Amino acid sequence: MLIVKLAWRNLLRNKRRTLLTVMLVGFSLVSLILTDGMVKGMQEKLVGSITQTLTGEAQIHRKGFREELDEKKFIDDPVPIINQIRLNKDIQTFAPRVVFGGMIASPYNINGGLIYGVDAARELGISKIKEALIEGAYLSGSPREILIGKSMSEILEVSLGDRIVISAAEVKNGEISQELFRVSGIFEFGLSDLDNSLGFINLNVAQSLLGLNKGIHQIVVRFKNPENALDLQSSFYQNANSGNIEALSWKDYNPSIASLIGMSNYATVIIGVTLFLLATFGVINSLFMSIYERLYELGVAKAIGTSGPELMSLVILEAFLLGVISCIFGSLVGYFANSWFAVHGIPFGTYDFSGVILRGIHTKVALGQFTLLPSCVIILVLVSAIYPSIFAARIMPVDSMRRSL
Amino acid sequence: MKHVIETEHVCRFFGEGEVGVAALDDISIKIEQGEFSAIIGPSGSGKTTFLQLVGGLDNPTSGRVWLSGANIAEMTGRELSDFRRDHIGFIFQSYNLIPVLSAEENIEYVMLLQGVSADKRHKRVREVLSLVGLEGLGDRRPAQLSGGQQQRVAVARAMASSPDIILADEPTANLDSATGAALLDVMRRLNEEQDMTFVFSTHDQKIMDRAKRLIHLHDGKVEQDETK
Numbered sequence: 001m002l003i004v005k006l007a008w009r010n011l012l013r014n015k016r017r018t019l020l021t022v023m024l025v026g027f028s029l030v031s032l033i034l035t036d037g038m039v040k041g042m043q044e045k046l047v048g049s050i051t052q053t054l055t056g057e058a059q060i061h062r063k064g065f066r067e068e069l070d071e072k073k074f075i076d077d078p079v080p081i082i083n084q085i086r087l088n089k090d091i092q093t094f095a096p097r098v099v100f101g102g103m104i105a106s107p108y109n110i111n112g113g114l115i116y117g118v119d120a121a122r123e124l125g126i127s128k129i130k131e132a133l134i135e136g137a138y139l140s141g142s143p144r145e146i147l148i149g150k151s152m153s154e155i156l157e158v159s160l161g162d163r164i165v166i167s168a169a170e171v172k173n174g175e176i177s178q179e180l181f182r183v184s185g186i187f188e189f190g191l192s193d194l195d196n197s198l199g200f201i202n203l204n205v206a207q208s209l210l211g212l213n214k215g216i217h218q219i220v221v222r223f224k225n226p227e228n229a230l231d232l233q234s235s236f237y238q239n240a241n242s243g244n245i246e247a248l249s250w251k252d253y254n255p256s257i258a259s260l261i262g263m264s265n266y267a268t269v270i271i272g273v274t275l276f277l278l279a280t281f282g283v284i285n286s287l288f289m290s291i292y293e294r295l296y297e298l299g300v301a302k303a304i305g306t307s308g309p310e311l312m313s314l315v316i317l318e319a320f321l322l323g324v325i326s327c328i329f330g331s332l333v334g335y336f337a338n339s340w341f342a343v344h345g346i347p348f349g350t351y352d353f354s355g356v357i358l359r360g361i362h363t364k365v366a367l368g369q370f371t372l373l374p375s376c377v378i379i380l381v382l383v384s385a386i387y388p389s390i391f392a393a394r395i396m397p398v399d400s401m402r403r404s405l
Numbered sequence: 406m407k408h409v410i411e412t413e414h415v416c417r418f419f420g421e422g423e424v425g426v427a428a429l430d431d432i433s434i435k436i437e438q439g440e441f442s443a444i445i446g447p448s449g450s451g452k453t454t455f456l457q458l459v460g461g462l463d464n465p466t467s468g469r470v471w472l473s474g475a476n477i478a479e480m481t482g483r484e485l486s487d488f489r490r491d492h493i494g495f496i497f498q499s500y501n502l503i504p505v506l507s508a509e510e511n512i513e514y515v516m517l518l519q520g521v522s523a524d525k526r527h528k529r530v531r532e533v534l535s536l537v538g539l540e541g542l543g544d545r546r547p548a549q550l551s552g553g554q555q556q557r558v559a560v561a562r563a564m565a566s567s568p569d570i571i572l573a574d575e576p577t578a579n580l581d582s583a584t585g586a587a588l589l590d591v592m593r594r595l596n597e598e599q600d601m602t603f604v605f606s607t608h609d610q611k612i613m614d615r616a617k618r619l620i621h622l623h624d625g626k627v628e629q630d631e632t633k
């Protein structure tokens with residue numbers, strides 16, 4: 001206890017220097033917590049934007065469907081799969097879909113598009129089609145209704161209530177099948193790919209148009225905890241991946257976003273290393289100044305029997321206490337700053353990130369910011385104390401005490 | 406009689422060639438258990454260098470030093486550090502207490518390094534504080550004590566672990582005459598009652614008057630060795 005007391009009081013000898021060092025290390029931690037919060041917030045928004053808009057957090061298809069959107073590769077009997085999904089406690093909701101490419105023609109123009117046949121009620125829990133509507137109404141189950149993007153409506157020169165015809169090939173015999181619709185809603189996701197080329201009709205109409213009977217092309221899934229979507233060992237993936245059926249996470253069908261997230265994680269590490277290096281030099285400098293001030297006293301301590309390792313331990317203990325105080329300070333400030341920005345957001349304006357429109361960033365508060373990052377800080381402070389402590393351990397009493405004995 | 410300090414043809418040179426200086430030149434001295442000796446001589450005569458060598462803080466250029474029968478040249482740095490901790494007490498001219506520790510904690514420090522239990526440490530601290538006449542001042546920090554009181558704490562620290570030898574470098578140099586004399590009486594009493602060996606380096610007549618043996622150094626050589 002006396003050694004701890006000695007280390008603590010040594011820190012209080014020069015309060016201003018200790019305070020400056022604590023602020024240097026503490027604010028480095030604050031910066032890192034905010035950077036991590038910002039990156040996590042951006043990632044969450046990006047992933048949320050993608051998965052909540054349309055694609056969901058995981059999808060089940062027949063193998064080979066996703067690569068070419070081959071309508072012929074449909075799930076003939078989805079009931080057993082759907083029953084399995086219903087029993088899985090990790091799953092919040094799901095929605096079956098039919099997806100096909102077709103020609104969309106109005107009296108004035110013609111455009112290629114991707115048509116989704118959706119279960120209107122279930123889709124509410126999966127995608128943001130309803131929220132994206134800027135005109136008209138959401139699907140009600142009527143066979144002639146269709147929702148199209150704003151850009152597509154401009155290409156086709158149609159507005160609400162106008163007629164359009166969809167032509168597609170039946171999956172079993174390849175014969176052209178046509179159906180007449182009336183524009184019942186116009187949506188705008190803010191994603192040019194979606195607004196240019198998508199159309200949504202009711203699931204049973206799409207099945208009938210393609211001659212699928214009860215068949216579907218994909219089941220889109222949302223988890224109770226979105227992080228479970230990335231656990232490919234979970235029961236959902238284990239059960240769904242069988243035979244010619246595959247289950248994929250959003251990272252699998254959005255590889256560019258997954259890469260971007262990986263890159264942003266690396267960026268966080270680089271920023272962290274840079275900040276910590278600066279803090280390390282500050283700690284080394286502070287400890288050396290403290291040792292030089294006490295050179296004579298350390299010589300005396302060695303003369304009366306303090307061993308080199310004991311002096312080393314003392315300096316490392318001082319560094320540890322410095323690290324702990326810095327972490328408490330940094331974590332508290334970091335928590336309040338991060339929480340504030342999580343609520344109020346950082347006003348970066350509207351920007352496009354990998355095709356996704358983002359407005360500002362709300363930081364994310366995560367447990368690791370207050371456990372892992374401070375632990376790293378303390379380890380780093382201890383590592384930075386090694387050199388000064390070795391210096392202290394090697395002090396020769398006869399050299400440092402030449403003034404007296 | 407047991408020799409607690411023995412030097413044999415000890416030389417200590419600083420520098421080399423023409424600029425080299427012999428701080429100690431062929432010193433052979435034996436100091437017995439319970440002696441109250443003083444190393445005296447003018448400045449530059451080698452008193453401090455002698456104390457550094459017999460304190461295990463420095464190594465001779467040639468010759469051998471035995472402390473309590475152990476040749477310090479054969480000890481590793483760690484062994485020498487442990488030896489100083491367990492067998493030698495130091496009293497310095499400028500007290501050299503640890504400023505952030507109280508008087509009690511300063512005295513306790515060496516025993517802590519020795520691994521003495523807390524109960525025993527606290528009991529011993531009370532004993533030695535009483536011996537040096539500082540009861541009731543144990544919780545004060547050095548800056549809150551007078552020079553004489555600080556030097557008493559230094560004496561208490563030196564003797565707390567009951568070392569074989571106490572080496573005191575000009576212990577009264579920074580004290581007024583009355584305080585210095587009182588402190589010397591404390592040390593003399595410890596020497597007589599507890600058979601502790603004291604070796605002083607000094608110019609102080611009061612120490613010379615109380616010492617049982619005076620070793621005169623001049624230019625690094627023993628000029629005279631008189632036992633009263």
